[in-house]
Structure formats: C-alpha cells, structure tokens
Amino acid sequence: SFRGVIWRTKPAGGDAVAWKSDPLLRTDGFPPFGANGVDFNHDESALFVANTGNDTVVRIAKVGDNAGDATVFTNSINGADGLFVDRDDNVWVCANQSDEIVVTDKTGKVVAKLGDFDGVRDGSPVGLLFPASLVRRGEWIYITNLSLDLRPIAGQQSVDSQWAAQVKTHTISRIRFRIPE
Helix, strand or coil, X not given: CCCCEEEEEECCEEEEEEEEECHHHCCCXXXXXXXXXXXXXXXXXXXXXXXXXXCEEEEEEEECCEEEEEEEEECCCCCXXXXXXXXXXXXXXXXXXCCEEEXXXXXXXXXXXXXXXXXXXXXXXXXXXXXXXEEEECCEEEEEECCCCCHHHHCCCCCCHHHHCCCCCCCEEEEECCCCC
C-alpha cells in the first residue's frame, strides 16, 4: 500500500473500507512499497504486515473486528514482501532484496533463512530472485519469483535489477516446509 492503509471487505465482497491506517504501514524507503504481504496468527488476534520499503514486519492487534495498535514486530528483513504465519505462529517472510525466506518465531527472533539465488540460466532465475509471495501446500512452500527490475519503476537500481533484466520467463520455486535444527 502506497497510502499505508489495510483495507477490508465483507466476506461476500462489496466496497472496501479502511480497516487500519498507520504511519508504520507507509514508507519513504526503497523499494518504495509500504504495507504488502499480510496474514493473521493462528487465533486471529493479530495481523502481521510486511512493509517492504522499511524492511519491517508490523503487528496489528485485532480487537473484535476492529484494528488495535500497530507496532513493529521485527526489523531488518531486507525487502520484506509476502508472508504467512504457520500454526505455531512462526512468520515466514519473503526477503525480496536478499533472495531468501526469513522465518521468525512468535517473538520476532530469526529461526531460519531458506533459499538462495544461483543466477539466471536460459532466461529463467535459478533459485529465488526477488521472491514476492509464498504459500504452503503440504510439505512444500511455493514461492513466486517476481524478478523485478526496479530501475524503470523507482529510477534506482536494486541489488537484483541487472539480474532481473535478464529474465524472460518468470518462475515459481519451491522449498521444503521445515525449520532446520
């Protein structure tokens, strides 16, 4: 969200209404995207929101159907993008500027860093290149490689820009759903 707003609709659809607006959901950082990936914890008492430009994950308390206070849950996830929360309340976050998945426990402590980027072969990324969203299916995590060259959008280069410019076929990667011991 460029405006720093989380929107909601009724289950059957309809007009979107602002659920939460907060400065923690906006950014002046790079990439220039604020509130991005979202998911609730297992008991739906909090919504976790990736703020890509600020490299943060924000926690918004949920009080009934209303949004409570927003606080920074954790910092320094480089390009925090799509995320999901597992049944143990670990938060799995795409770090699009470091080409990895960062997993934190429910306190915000990193418990795993998964994935890697191994170049571009025949126009396709090998491994993770600007991972943007992820979903769990059984014992696998499927991750979209956005492979986004930010130069035309933001007028600045990111660490992935020159690699992303070589991509002709966008891919989905998969990694095992497990936290290494």
